[in-house]
Amino acid sequence: MLLQIIPASPTKRNGTHALQITYPKSFLKLLLIGFALAMLPLLFAFGNAALYLDRLATQSSDAVTQAVQATRASRALVEQIAFMERSARQYFVLEDELLLENYEKAHEKFVDSWHDLDQLPMTSKQRLALSKLSAEEQALFQNVAQHSTESSSIEEIVGRFADLTVQAQDILDENNRQIDRESAILAETAERTQQIMLWQTLTLIPVALLVALMITFLVAQPIRRMDAAIRKLGEGDYSEPISIDGPGDLRNLGERLDWLRAQLNELDQQKQRFLRNVSHELKTPLTAIREGSELLSDEVGGPLTPQQREIAGILRESSLRLQKMIENLLSFTAAQFHAPQLNLETVDLTGLAEAILADYSLTISNKNINIQRDFFPTLIQADREKIHSVLDNLISNAVKYTSPSSSIRISITHQAHQAIIEVHDGGPGVMASDKAKLFEPFYRGDSAHESLVSGSGLGLSIAKEYVDAHGGEIILLPSERGARFRVTLPLKALTK
Missing domain, CATH: 3.30.565.10 (Histidine kinase-like ATPase, C-terminal domain)
Structure with a gap:
């Protein structure tokens, strides 16, 4: 695992168990992993939606194709029955062999349409009606082909064509009703698919946001620690070691910041030692200057002219200011090492x-x-x-x-x-x-x-x-x- 959270050992500071995060070695790799994890729920939603839409499109295409084929074949049955009836009537009247050939051609087309319709999925009721229609049409065809005025009545044969027409029309009507049912089922499937996609979206978007927030936290945590460490360095606080828990390159940067902290701490201590030593060293000669200026002002060495008295006053004021500066340095160095x-x-x-x-x-x-x-x-x-x-x-x-x-x-x-x-x-x-x-x-x-x-x-x-x-x-x-x-x-x- 490139990114995992495991329980760490109890801490000495508060005696509780902390969570230790194992980061990848590179900050860029962490960003890529975060981007991939945040995109994964959305990609799953898009893929699932594409799968549902493809399935719905296939069902729609199949339903439309079957509806067109069923309608076309059913209408062809009705049309060929009507054409066979007309050819048979003319043949019985004229007894022309050409009219009988036209009847046979219409019969062949009827058989082809019946086979096309039989290949389509249908209910058992539809298939039973289709078989009955084929059987009766085949029997009627045999009667017409072997017809003679002595064996059968013309009106009886023509009446059987009317019955075939009714059956073919019933099959056409049943196909239309089946198409309507398929359309309703398809519409219901589309609505259900839409609801599923909506609920998937409403579920996966919060998951994606939660993953994004988690990755943001993992990315921002070491950056916040680094910012806090830099702020402490800027404020002159060098006491706490710097440790950045994050990707490898950020940990390396944290180690360099800790090295910088140690160097700044050493420089600060050297500065404090220098100020303390210099202040003490300056205090001794300053005391002599102060005493000398006071003696001159008190005219211990003899009376002074007004100009000499003014110069002695300048020496006294300057020594007082220098003494104040040195005392400030001593006070400052003392305050840095000990609370007042x-x-x-x-x-x-x-x-x-x-x-x-x-x-x-x-x-x-x-x-x-x-x-x-x-x-x-x-x-x-x-x-x-x-x-x-x-x-x-x-x-x-x-x-x-x-x-x-x-x-x-x-x-x-x-x-x-x-x-x-x-x-x-x-x-x-x-x-x-x-x-x-x-x-x-x-x-x-x-x-x-x-x-x-x-x-x-x-x-x-x-x-x-x-x-x-x-x-x-x-x-x-x-x-x-x-x-x-x-x-x-x-x-x-x-x-x-």
Whole structure:
């Protein structure tokens, strides 16, 4: 068997018996088998219909042929009897031998017609009447041939012709009635054949559809598994091995996809190790840069000129941004290997937002940005470090993208057991093509701000990870100008 379904051994996963499908070696062969199986009921219906129609056509042809022959022979009997009667009457009057020869010729034609009619299928009643007619006609022929005025009366002989005519006419009428009966039987057979073909069609079409659905399922099942495997690869899920149960060529393709999954998994692990190692390596020299910039800003090495103080401020802001990027990398790599663990404590969102704004006070002052605060005292049970990272990413992006002399609106409120944080900047906003991938790691849209130290594209991704860990939600709201983010957090996060 090229295609069969057999019971498999009990599975370890659920302890139940599964069905194992044995596929052919080629996907093309599976399609051909499916097409053949789907067409088989229809071909059977067509063949059976052709057989019935051929049988009906044969019966019709035979019936028409027999009817024509029977009618023709019966009419010939009646006609020859009439001709023999006329010839006999003339012969008795004129006693001309030529008239007797005409009678004998008519007799021979009568005998030929009788033989033709006798060869046709007929009832026993018809055959008995036909035999009686032949016998009486033969006796009459003998009387006419041996006729003499002394032996028999002319009127008696002529009267016997009238009796033969009545018998021949009865045979003709019986043949006509037999033809009518055959026609009725033929019509009934045609109607019965039509009903049989209709019921066959109504029965076999669902069977063909059922076979087609079964083959469609067998064809679509490995394709759906392959589609699901490719989707997982596209989403970065390399944990589950890929196994495609189908025709041989699709199984080979599934093995190649599993090889690709293993390669991508190895590359992803190498990437994570690289990011983790690089982040740790960069953190040590960055600490020295931060301490040096802080010492310069505090004028530990001596008083600074206004220009030197501005340069020291730039160093301090750049080191802060670089530190934030490295912390994002470390947070991202940690989130990839372990689910975020929450250390819950009471967090004052308004105080936390003010502290973060103070960290960016120099940049805010240099760009002359107006901070519009709409703060309502809000306390939540959350992980302070992670919520700090969420707010820091949103506020730093807002400060980064907001145009000089523009404004940033920050709102913190709570309602219905939820805290709501909104950050609306005065920048160019988010392009429509970037919205779908805005929270994906390492994604930087076309509208990304160019600066001396470019962003890593991890801020919003990490913010979403931390918000999701608290059971909250972060979304981008529609806005006529600038980007408007909303963070919804439960007032009390549930630990998992």
